Amino acid sequence: MMDFTSISDRGLVLLGCGKMGGAMLKGWLAKGLAPMSVSVVDPNPAPWLADTGVSVNGALPSDPAVIVVAVKPQMMAEAMPGQTGYGGGRTLFVSIAAGTRIATFEKMLGEGTPIVRAMPNTPAAIGRGITAIVGNAVASEAQVSLAEQLLAAVGQTVRLESEDQMDAVTAVSGSGPAYVFHLIETLAAAGEAEGLPAELALELARTTVAGAGALAMEAEEDPGQLRVNVTSPNGTTAAALEVLMDETRGFPALLKEAVHRAAERGRELGRQ
Structure with missing residues (x-):
């Protein structure tokens, strides 16, 4: 209470x-x-x-x-x-x-x-x-x-x-749920492109993101170590991460730019 x-x-x-x-x-x-x-x-x-x-x-x-x-x-x-x-x-x-x-x-x-x-x-x-x-x-x-x-x-x-x-908080946690929802959308669409039925692809994507988030909150390891735990050398996850972790076209560059743009827009709105 x-x-x-x-x-x-x-x-x-x-x-x-x-x-x-x-x-x-x-x-x-x-x-x-x-x-x-x-x-x-x-x-x-x-x-x-x-x-x-x-x-x-x-x-x-x-x-x-x-x-x-x-x-x-x-x-x-x-x-x-x-x-x-x-x-x-x-x-x-x-x-x-x-x-x-x-x-x-x-x-x-x-x-x-x-x-x-x-x-x-x-x-x-x-x-x-x-x-x-x-x-x-x-x-x-x-x-x-x-x-x-x-x-x-x-x-x-x-x-x-x-x-x-x-403004930085707004860009990370305030707007952040939209980034995660878009990840679910695009992950499901990618699964569908590989031959999965649309409903199954969405269920897999949604539950995977929710479960991974819950694990990240409860695990003692930091997210970087959790990523390593899932990644076998030369395995399927490693192949995917070569794309996603690319410094010029992967998550690091995209999210840095996205968060910066959101923060800048917040600063603009605050001046209006």
Whole structure:
């Protein structure tokens, strides 16, 4: 059970309850957060919210402990004006809005507002995500720890040394699930090209990637050693890795360029 004392006393406001906001809410409730402590603000609330006991689009607490901003960046201008009155006080703002820098919130809410910026990823929807967080200068250790607890409801959390690392995090773990999904797609297509039925090729690819990921998490060896363990000299895996590990056209070059482009795009969005 998590320590939700401050939230129980003062309340939590969740702005946006889509896939990520909904996953977090379900995690909080499962870990013991009292439904009456939560106020959800969403223009199109999902039907399942009616069965949770949380307040939906009702009156908000006067001094909430936390406001979690889980709206899309393009909806920020519509969602945030109603919350500016909470700025500069005791309320902690936790944002999972991609590409929206802490400075943007400080302009809207005041520099005296405690803010934690977070970058989760889509496996959070099944409680297997990883979220990187960083607080501004005003956020206390207790507030950053509270944000960490809230985000731990959907997976692991890591703290960053500075916000400058967030674009690289976005490129690796935020966008990373899409890279893995594309690997599954292309691995299945390659299997089909070698004569496997499409459904069988997809099942083999999907289960192999999932199993390898689980092994990488649980094994004592690092991924490099796990790769060596699977690779017999002059065998089938070695033949494939000659292609995949090629420094000019294999994974090393492709992923380095892909992650760099994603990080650069994140920096561009942060300047807009």
